[in-house]
Amino acid sequence: MKMNLTSMVFLMILSISAMLSSLFMLYSGGSYFIEWEILTLNSCSLEMALIIDWMSMMFMAFVTFISSMVLFYSGAYMGGDSNMNRFMYLVLGFVTSMAFLIISPNLVSILIGWDGLGLVSYALVIYYQNEKSANAGMLTALSNRVGDVAILLSIALMFNLGGWNFLFYSGGLEIRDIGGLCALVVLAGMTKSAQIPFSAWLPAAMAAPTPVSALVHSSTLVTAGVYLLIRFSGALSGTLVQTVLLLLASLTMFMAGLGANFEMDLKKIIALSTLSQLGVMMSILAMGWPELAFFHLLAHALFKALLFMCAGAIIHSVGDYQDIRMMGGLVSFMPLSVMSINLANLALCGTPFLAGFYSKDLILEVAFLNPLNEFCFWLLAGATGLTVCYSFRFIFFSLSGDYNLSSASAVSDEDSTMTWPMVGLGIGAVVGGACLSWLIFPSPCMICLSLDFKLLALIVSVLGGTLGYLLNMMVVNYTLKSLGSYNLVIFAGSMWFMPFLSTYGVSSSFLLLGASYHQSGDSGWSEYYGGQGAYDFFSKVSKYLQVAQDNNVKIYMVVLVMWLVGLLIVI
Template sequence: MYLKFFFSLYIISFLFLFLMSVLCFIVSFFVIKMDLVYFLEWGLFSVNSVEIVYVILLDYISLFFLSCVLFISSMVIYYSMSYMGHDINKDRFLLLVLLFIISMMLMILSPNMVSILLGWDGLGLVSFCLVIYYQNVKSYNAGMLTILSNRVGDICILLSIAWLLNFSSWNLYFYLDYMKMDSYVNLISFLIILSAMTKSAQIPFSAWLPAAMAAPTPVSALVHSSTLVTAGVYLIVRFGGLMNSYMLKILLILSCLTMFMSGLGANYEYDLKKIIALSTLSQLGLMMSILSIGFSLLGYFHLLTHAFFKALLFLCAGVMIHSLKDNQDIRFMGSNKFMPLIFSSFLVSNLSLCGFPFLSGFYSKDLILEVLSMFNINILIYFLFYFSVGLTVSYSFRLMWFMNFVNKNFFSLINLHGEDWTMMKSIWGLMFFSVFSGSVLSWTLFVNLNFIYLSLNMMLMVSFVILGGILLGMFISFNFLNYSKMMWVFMKSYFMNYMWFMSFLSVYLMNYQILIFSKYIKKVLDFGWLEYLIVVNIFNNLNYYLKLFEKVQMNFLKSFIIMFIFFIYLTYVFMILI
């Protein structure tokens, strides 16, 4: 009976989210064709002259993104019906995922900073609950790192709300055009950039993103494709018009370094989920950097196409981990010819991540690189861009090599029944969009025909970078297969694997000294002067008075007669004195 109720709950959630995504997709086409923007105000209550309203902004940006989020969420919930079917807390898992989706919807649909904070804080809180879903020390540490890093962004949003009290409204969308050069708005835009960097895990807040892999794989697919980490990118897409050039230059440098660092780290990582997490970090750096140059629509386009193939990549990884005895080390996965459908889907998502021609990732990444070649930009940023794209191809090729083309390295006790049909339906739905979403969205979003004129060397630069990335991936793969010590041991083991020591700095630099100081305070106060002055003193006094009352109660009648006689005597003396 319980299982029937559980499956019906998952099916109802899947159908509702899927139908809502289809509805949003149809409405978004109507809105972009008619060039419409809807502001819906819902009056909650009013106190004297202050009216509290909830504002919903419906344009093609919010509707396309909402449709993408709802579709991926529906596929993830349908996938989880089989993946989490034997879990003891599967009903709690479903409720947390639905809360996560509702928080993202609140954040997408509102231009009001207060209601954005409602969704923003909800994302951070529910993500903590999902990261610590498997209750152990490692998950708890990862969850604390996740929520404490995201709290920095929440504080920045709160400060921007406080600073917006100088204006007439919390709807920051109203100030995009005519208050761009105001000093107050510059401060608010700086706070928005800082909060977006924390949620999208840019340097120096990058350490929490691979740590959040402690969550179940369906949650990782949802978080890393369209919900938590994309919230910062979406915020910059919305309010990028407020930013001045100096802030955007700093954001450009940090996002390019993030893209470069995560690409290097993924080439030296063995954990399958962490490799995919670092690839997410690389793509987030790509989105933030193209947004900081000023091409917000292009960054938004890559945000949508990236969501589909990254969710597909995580769902395929979840099936492989499930089938190979819950093992996440790519060195023990070997050939996947026993799961041809999963292997094909994984290959499609990986090629789309590389920007293989005519898959969805190609339409956005190739356009980004060509626009970058047209833009007047620093040679360092240009090098970091192209080299990071080559690193993307490198770790993708390395991943495919280890998992699909080497000899069978997995354990003998495994479950090769991984192609569950419930999971496969979700994977096929996402694979369809990983192939076709790039072309459909490019024809829809870019209605004006713009020609890109580049020299032959510039046009072939992308091909050269892809070939160089394949060669680099082959070198790294063969190097690890032969267990050669040609690479720098220290760099390989520590500097690359620990994300330029950011995983240490995020924990020990910010928390370790505070913990040491707290230990000292506890030793001096709680176990020192406070204990002597308060606890011991009160205990001694109470002990004395309790013994006194105990003596009074031991001789009950005699004591009360003496007290009565003493009271009569005092009364007599008082009357004489008067």
């Protein structure tokens, strides 16, 4: 307990310092680029670079604030764990990796944070040592390795520019000048932020402890890809990569919203909601509005961390059940947690004057104002309605429906170590959006839309909420209808078969291909004609040399005779 309090205080001080630095730089309009030479050998120098501007400092402030709340919360949630210190060190390693990624403007040094996130996330996903966690950890690690390879290839391509500080080049990069650099960076961002076709690992990563989920899904691992693309946004404008990213982000948003309406696992519903919001960030980024994507990233971090903390408190109280059908009527027993979870849900739905409203409503209006193709437009509108639909379904099943808990459950809000962080993040979920909008967009923008477009977001939200509540009130008929269209339900509820394609479909094929190559190539022909073959050849030759070096008279006589015979033949 002492360690998590010390860590929390340290991170809170860091958060306040970073926020004050960000406000100073926003006010002054300055930024600092720090670079120092670590090693020089001949003409090659190894340098470390840091970027300290309003964006990196503001993001750092949010990461450290949420991390401090999560560490304090973990003191109660993980209190019975025998490896509490190991858990704390892993979480602190996670935060440190994210900090390196945020303040690094160099594509080489960004690998410290990028690979650190991948490694520590694997260690945290397999924290509960069982087969399900091991499978989820492997899926997470393999999916993220694709992005790591894309970053390494990007480093190789950026070698042509004479440096790896991408902030200096991203504004004037042309895709024809630098090959596939933009495509590779977008691929890396898509794997880290779980866009289609790399979406399967995000719900699978729910095998990690709930405090880790609160940290991962709000401000660290999944937002790393979005943050990288925000920094690279200048290089993406007007390219084919941008159009492809918009389409895939819109599909991800819709697919996640649809899947959450058929999911019964509490943590996976919230994970799919994160996936949907990542699609929102990526889509507005692909439309050329990186500041809006950053605004939504920060606002989303506040209420998503709160949502996971409340979910963790509920799971902890109801006997470690995660199935929402095994809950119900929790409002009578956990009023503070239920109030907080409703607050986070309403912010997620974009309820006016909560944190999510300021960013989400602005994103929708800017998207409707932009020249957007009709397919992406309807996906965007549909996903907005589905968000409200699964939020109301979740509220009905777990918070306001019939009491379905076992008699052994001790459901209460008594543990103040778990409730205080909820209060802190709850305040952020109420006022965070307004404060951020004043800071990031101090000058009001005029968005001129027709009445139909202005009302569209409100209409789809009301329709989604009504549908989500009514369908689940008629739960018997709804279940019978679901059974009647079983194939459709399985397709929608399994994320369009994405987990199957990512594991059995693709990963197993590549792993089998790799195994056969290893057997026939690496351990076969390449060994025969390579290292092992050369070893055998030189071993045999060395035997003859050894005999020749024995100073044997017979050998010299044989050599002398052969030399004389050769001489005679020549003559």
